[in-house]
Amino acid sequence: xxxxxxxxxxxxxxxxxxxxxxxxxxxxxxxxxxxxxxxxxxxxxxxxxxxxxxxxxxxxxxxxxxxxxxxxxxxxxxxxxxxxxxxxxxxxxxxxxxxxxxxxxxxxxxxxxxxxxxxxxxxxxxxxxxxxxxxxxxxxxxxxxxxxxxxxxxxxxxxxxxxxxxxxxxxxxxxxxxxxxxxxxxxxxxxxxxxxxxxxxxxxxxxxxxxxxxxxxxxxxxxxxxxxxxxxxxxxxxxxxxxxxxxxxxxxxxxxxxxxxxxxxxxxxxxxxxxxxxxxxxxxxxxxxxxxxxxxxxxxxxxxxxxxxxxxxxxxxxxxxxxxxxxxxxxxxxxxxxxxxxxxxxxxxxxxxxxxxxxxxxxxxxxxxxxxxxxxxxxxxxxxxxxxxxxxxxxxxxxxxxxxxxxxxxxxxxxxxxxxxxxxxxxxxxxxxxxxxxxxxxxxxxxxxxxxxxxxxxxxxx
Amino acid sequence: xxxxxxxxxxxxxxxxxxxxxxxxxxxxxxxxxxxxxxxxxxxxxxxxxxxxxxxxxxxxxxxxxxxxxxxxxxxxxxxxxxxxxxxxxxxxxxxxxxxxxxxxxxxxxxxxxxxxxxxxxxxxxxxxxxxxxxxxxxxxxxxxxxxxxxxxxxxxxxxxxxxxxxxxxxxxxxxxxxxxxxxxxxxxxxxxxxxxxxxxxxxxxxxxxxxxxxxxxxxxxxxxxxxxxxxxxxxxxxxxxxxxxxxxxxxxxxxxxxxxxxxxxxxxxxxxxxxxxxxxxxxxxxxxxxxxxxxxxxxxxxxxxxxxxxxxxxxxxxxxxxxxxxxxxxxxxxxxxxxxxxxxxxxxxxxxxxxxxxxxxxxxxxxxxxxxxxxxxxxxxxxxxxxxxxxxxxxxxxxxxxxxxxxxxxxxxxxxxxxxxxxxxxxxxxxxxxxxxxxxxxxxxxxxxxxxxxxxxxxxxxxxxxxxxxxxxxxxxxxxxxxxxxxxxx
Numbered sequence: 001x002x003x004x005x006x007x008x009x010x011x012x013x014x015x016x017x018x019x020x021x022x023x024x025x026x027x028x029x030x031x032x033x034x035x036x037x038x039x040x041x042x043x044x045x046x047x048x049x050x051x052x053x054x055x056x057x058x059x060x061x062x063x064x065x066x067x068x069x070x071x072x073x074x075x076x077x078x079x080x081x082x083x084x085x086x087x088x089x090x091x092x093x094x095x096x097x098x099x100x101x102x103x104x105x106x107x108x109x110x111x112x113x114x115x116x117x118x119x120x121x122x123x124x125x126x127x128x129x130x131x132x133x134x135x136x137x138x139x140x141x142x143x144x145x146x147x148x149x150x151x152x153x154x155x156x157x158x159x160x161x162x163x164x165x166x167x168x169x170x171x172x173x174x175x176x177x178x179x180x181x182x183x184x185x186x187x188x189x190x191x192x193x194x195x196x197x198x199x200x201x202x203x204x205x206x207x208x209x210x211x212x213x214x215x216x217x218x219x220x221x222x223x224x225x226x227x228x229x230x231x232x233x234x235x236x237x238x239x240x241x242x243x244x245x246x247x248x249x250x251x252x253x254x255x256x257x258x259x260x261x262x263x264x265x266x267x268x269x270x271x272x273x274x275x276x277x278x279x280x281x282x283x284x285x286x287x288x289x290x291x292x293x294x295x296x297x298x299x300x301x302x303x304x305x306x307x308x309x310x311x312x313x314x315x316x317x318x319x320x321x322x323x324x325x326x327x328x329x330x331x332x333x334x335x336x337x338x339x340x341x342x343x344x345x346x347x348x349x350x351x352x353x354x355x356x357x358x359x360x361x362x363x364x365x366x367x368x369x370x371x372x373x374x375x376x377x378x379x380x381x382x383x384x385x386x387x388x389x390x391x392x393x394x395x396x397x398x399x400x401x402x403x404x405x406x407x408x409x410x411x412x413x414x415x416x417x418x419x420x421x422x423x424x425x426x427x428x429x430x431x432x433x434x435x436x437x438x439x440x441x442x443x444x445x446x447x448x449x450x451x452x453x454x455x456x457x458x459x460x461x462x
Numbered sequence: 463x464x465x466x467x468x469x470x471x472x473x474x475x476x477x478x479x480x481x482x483x484x485x486x487x488x489x490x491x492x493x494x495x496x497x498x499x500x501x502x503x504x505x506x507x508x509x510x511x512x513x514x515x516x517x518x519x520x521x522x523x524x525x526x527x528x529x530x531x532x533x534x535x536x537x538x539x540x541x542x543x544x545x546x547x548x549x550x551x552x553x554x555x556x557x558x559x560x561x562x563x564x565x566x567x568x569x570x571x572x573x574x575x576x577x578x579x580x581x582x583x584x585x586x587x588x589x590x591x592x593x594x595x596x597x598x599x600x601x602x603x604x605x606x607x608x609x610x611x612x613x614x615x616x617x618x619x620x621x622x623x624x625x626x627x628x629x630x631x632x633x634x635x636x637x638x639x640x641x642x643x644x645x646x647x648x649x650x651x652x653x654x655x656x657x658x659x660x661x662x663x664x665x666x667x668x669x670x671x672x673x674x675x676x677x678x679x680x681x682x683x684x685x686x687x688x689x690x691x692x693x694x695x696x697x698x699x700x701x702x703x704x705x706x707x708x709x710x711x712x713x714x715x716x717x718x719x720x721x722x723x724x725x726x727x728x729x730x731x732x733x734x735x736x737x738x739x740x741x742x743x744x745x746x747x748x749x750x751x752x753x754x755x756x757x758x759x760x761x762x763x764x765x766x767x768x769x770x771x772x773x774x775x776x777x778x779x780x781x782x783x784x785x786x787x788x789x790x791x792x793x794x795x796x797x798x799x800x801x802x803x804x805x806x807x808x809x810x811x812x813x814x815x816x817x818x819x820x821x822x823x824x825x826x827x828x829x830x831x832x833x834x835x836x837x838x839x840x841x842x843x844x845x846x847x848x849x850x851x852x853x854x855x856x857x858x859x860x861x862x863x864x865x866x867x868x869x870x871x872x873x874x875x876x877x878x879x880x881x882x883x884x885x886x887x888x889x890x891x892x893x894x895x896x897x898x899x900x901x902x903x904x905x906x907x908x909x910x911x912x913x914x915x916x917x918x919x920x921x922x923x924x925x926x927x928x929x930x931x932x933x934x935x936x937x938x939x940x941x942x943x944x945x946x947x948x949x950x951x952x
Binding site (some may be wrong): 063176383 | 497500505506507509510512515523548585605646730731819860862864866889924925948952
């Protein structure tokens with residue numbers, strides 16, 4: 001594994017070969033392994049170890065980046081040279097700031113431990129043993145199964161010629177399971193820095209139950225239904241809006257919030273934070289320049305209260321026409337590595353679903369639903385309209401009809417076309433937030449949701 | 463030490479550890495990306511990545527390990543790890559992997575390049591992007607302009623325990639631009655020559671010169687602004703004509719992905735999904751109208767697509783496979799492992815990995831719908847259409863996990879009335895069921911209207927791999943298609 005000492009050695013070589021006014025290096029990588037199974041058989045199985053050095057140089061107000069995974073001295077010299085060649089010929093950018101000062105890397109809360117020995121040490125045999133348990137559940141229920149069991153141990157370090165040094169080390173384990181019947185399927189997925197909190201057998205049992213309960217799916221006519229979205233479906237939808245919560249998106253006029261700043265955008269029951277320090281979150285406590293991440297209240301009772309900012313975006317926003325319409329403007333530690341055209345984004349989302357007394361479990365939501373649809377997972381979600389945030393996509397791996405407070409039977413998969421803005425004004429109930437993982441967005445801490453009048457526009461033939 | 467000697471250590475270690483088959487890929491991958499945004503450099507980066515991946519079969523199962531340390535000790539360790547992983551895989555198996563036979567070859571090949579894109583000065587590239595940027599923003603109301611150049615050189619050395627020794631170099635060039643216009647309650651975007659990055663081909667800088675970005679940028683900006691005043695695309699069943707770039711994506715989603723045999727066999731069920739094209743449908747299913755002829759063609763003769771190569775990542779030569787012949791379903795994309803499942807004597811040569819650290823998967827090569835045989839221009843196609851909607855440039859795309867129910871949105875549309883383009887329409891979208899849609903095609907333009915589009919960002923596999931695919935398409939007409947559902951009820 002990369003060590004802090006090795007990272008400092010690499011940066012010393014970078015600095016030695018740099019002729020710019022400033023230089024910054026991101027050194028990142030690690031070990032990862034993934035065992036993939038299908039048809040009750042391990043069919044792909046891999047391991048890799050790799051590290052990358054990414055160098056950004058500054059000449060006055062010009063900057064560029066070059067990246068290489070070759071870490072010998074000559075290669076490091078060449079990557080510095082490549083960055084300098086790109087930077088030298090540019091027109092100066094008046095908005096470019098000097099490198100981040102070392103004190104910007106400190107001052108946040110202590111991040112929870114996110115590197116666990118059990119995850120780091122996971123062997124191919126242990127992954128196979130987990131798959132064996134999952135396959136046993138499939139066989140017991142006369143199903144076939146497909147999925148992954150994966151583990152990784154990674155490190156990320158940012159250093160610059162101002163003396164900034166930021167280091168993050170993390171492990172991550174993942175179990176994802178699809179159970180397939182003749183005409184139905186079920187799915188479950190979980191990730192955690194700590195392998196020991198994942199229970200592959202329990203996830204397999206839930207996926208298998210969904211596959212069996214959705215067998216012989218019936219067709220339900222498209223239309224607007226009350227839906228209960230399990231947390232994976234919630235996060236895969238919500239993930240489409242957070243790149244609009246950066247200051248640069250507002251300045252570029254490509255955010256759906258551009259004309260909505262200062263207004264009640266969502267329902268009163270919607271409150272959202274970006275909080276990398278939350279115990280159920282994962283990720284590094286600094287951004288692409290090494291600036292310490294802050295906990296930011298993005299949405300409070302339906303109103304957009306704050307945006308996130310990289311350093312240079314905060315400076316531009318203060319001088320912009322939007323300055324009076326947004327909350328506090330300061331670097332929040334959400335910048336992407338420079339140079340980039342996107343600015344920043346909150347990617348450690350935590351949704352607050354109110355006091356525990358207001359929470360409803362998915363079972364309670366079902367019991368309180370006269371007629372509706374239960375959705376396990378969504379698939380191939382894409383943005384149809386960037387301002388109204390109309391999203392389309394399909395249900396998948398467990399879609400059920402609810403009537404008179406009970407799940408009655410599986411139904412054929414629907415296509416939806418739904419405005420995220422409208423949806424977050426129509427949330428009738430939420431569960432306690434949980435760490436959740438889907439396939440269309442990054443992991444979040446979100447609840448299950450009951451939403452009225454969710455717009456299913458077409459039904460497919462399976 | 464040569465790469466052959468280094469790879470030899472991995473092959474020898476694999477054999478000594480008990481592997482019945484092994485292959486080694488050494489990859490040197492270099493990329494340059496330049497992007498301008500509103501008159502400034504938005505992104506400027508060079509990158510390179512080099513390493514070795516070793517794939518083995520032991521005890522009837524696969525194992526793979528990858529390292530960026532290209533010394534003897536590290537390479538031997540990676541090979542030993544790959545064998546250990548294969549043995550662990552064998553703890554949960556129902557059958558042994560059987561590879562379709564393939565003759566060993568020794569080959570050197572490089573994709574044709576007239577002008578090496580890395581030889582063009584950065585100043586010249588930035589100058590071009592700034593010119594494009596100025597043209598995009600020449601129209602008042604354009605709120606954001608982006609222009610992009612992306613070059614890649616992917617050099618690979620492949621060695622197998624069966625004796626293959628293949629050295630290939632592919633040079634890829636991509637370029638495009640986009641204008642955004644934000645109005646009171648709408649955000650519109652127009653892209654050229656295609657959305658999501660532009661056009662990509664396995665060629666050199668000559669592609670950039672041919673695209674005429676500067677000459678087209680002003681029109682793109684004007685259209686982005688004009689969309690605010692356009693009428694909303696109606697909802698209902700209509701005759702539609704798709705431009706060739708949108709048809710290219712339609713092919714990708716509703717022909718290319720369903721014919722991947724690994725999906726059909728359930729190997730991608732957890733993530734990318736399965737396919738409605740189950741094996742009993744081969745040579746029996748009517749996939750489209752008689753005018754629909756599709757091939758998966760990786761050969762140079764098909765053109766410089768992102769799916770053009772000499773040998774795939776299993777050492778199988780590039781081939782042309784008929785996929786749909788006069789509307790009938792006739793072929794799958796296969797690998798050495800899966801070919802036997804459809805009784806094929808040989809792999810179709812479609813296995814590719816997105817780098818040295820990933821295993822090869824079945825990926826689309828150039829999956830193209832062949833042009834019509836009778837001369838037919840887009841203008842003539844529109845002229846022969848009484849009433850309908852012409853849609854151009856993809857905006858959103860989605861299809862279910864069996865590749866059956868799809869919905870696409872386009873950036874811009876025009877009403878067709880009495881054989882002529884009429885009013886501009888905003889937010890056009892259409893949806894349908896794959897086979898019903900292709901069966902409704904009643905005209906396709908001829909070869910002179912056909913373009914081999916590059917899709918550089920096709921995602922598949924776990925861990926996710928990004929691959930470039932090619933799609934040849936000409937403008938085509940479809941009857942009685944559901945239009946406008948995306949906005950219905952919102």
